[in-house]
Amino acid sequence: MxxxxxxxxxxxxxxxxxxxxxxxxxxxxxxxxxxxxxxxxxxxxxxxxxxxxxxxxxxxxxxxxxxxxxxxxxxxxxxxxxxxxxxxxxxxxxxxxxxxxxxxPSDYVPDVAELQAATYENPADGDKPFSAIHEDDLARFIAVSLKDPHSKNASFGFESCAITFLQLTAAVERHSGVALSVTHLLVDPSFSIAYSTADDVHAAYTFGHEVEMEVQGTSRIDNDRYPSVQTTSLDAYLADIFNK
Incomplete structure (x- = not known):
């Protein structure tokens, strides 16, 4: 070999x-x-x-x-x-x-925006799905994909799960036993531009806004290309976090 x-x-x-x-x-x-x-x-x-x-x-x-x-x-x-x-x-x-x-490469460019999503609710409901991935799952996908000749000069989308902010909140409450206070904030569309290079809090805020506008969300998913990679469920991840 x-x-x-x-x-x-x-x-x-x-x-x-x-x-x-x-x-x-x-x-x-x-x-x-x-x-x-x-x-x-x-x-x-x-x-x-x-x-x-x-x-x-x-x-x-x-x-x-x-x-x-x-x-x-x-x-x-x-x-x-x-x-x-x-x-x-x-x-x-x-x-x-x-x-x-x-x-x-290390590529920090977001996926192509779904610009046809021209209308949105402000504040939104938190019911728009987005892709999330565990670091271990991403690492395994990288390791497997490097042996695939079709991965050369290609980009793939991987996820551990697709989830909404409401589902994420409910899952955290279930595993932590703590009721979370959820606040829906009004966001001006110019916020994403103004804080595009700001700190992690603003970056998370911007990402949430883009998910709700459906500019960001679930990507093209190629998990089936590498069935040997078993992904980590959100419940397994949270159970590990809150049991430590």
Whole structure:
């Protein structure tokens, strides 16, 4: 069996470490993680013990990046938004020079908006569905899909579940035993533009507004393409959270 050499940028992060573990569990991959030369991260130690190689690299030195990517078949970027914006252009140039055949980018662009949804209630009812995915499920989908020749130059949509804000609220109440107070807020459509680069609270607020306008919602779902991936149910996730 041909072993695929995968290098992961951002592999010590919350999602990145899950992707590395999923690749190792899938088998057929030789997995290495790019690590900043001055990084001290417990995740790196754990991943190393689980079988991942650790490659120290200075992201500001182009020659360092080319050296680190020599022999890699695939570069997987699981970088945060800010890091991806700053580091990916140089990473991709270095990957090309090093002969890497394929890159999987960190992409933070939302799905194409359903602009035909021109009318909406303000405030909305919280009954519009959206796709949600557990980090472990996404990591497993990535690990499986990299072996699929049809995944090259393609984009797929995966989800653990499709749910509305009302259903999510009810599920949290059921597992926590706490009654939540729900407030429906009026939102001006210009809010999304004004706070498009704001902090996480505003980002969540904007996402909720877009879901209710049906600009964002359930994506094209390709779960059936990889039936070996068993997704995590919302109930299982919440049970784990509230039992800790």
């Amino acid at each position: 041909t072993v695929i050499n995968v290098v992961v940028a951002g592999g010590s992060g919350i999602l990145g470490s899950r992707v590395v573990r999923a690749l190792l569990a899938e088998g057929g991959y030789q997995v290495s993680v790019l690590s900043r030369t001055d990084s001290k991260n417990e995740n790196l130690d754990r991943l190393s013990k689980q079988g991942a190689g650790i490659i120290a690299v200075d992201y500001c030195r182009y020659d360092d990046l080319v050296r680190a990517l020599q022999g890699a078949d695939i570069l997987v970027c699981v970088l945060s938004h800010d890091a991806a914006t700053k580091l990916q252009p140089a990473l991709f140039r270095a990957a090309k020079e090093a002969g890497v055949r394929r890159v999987v």
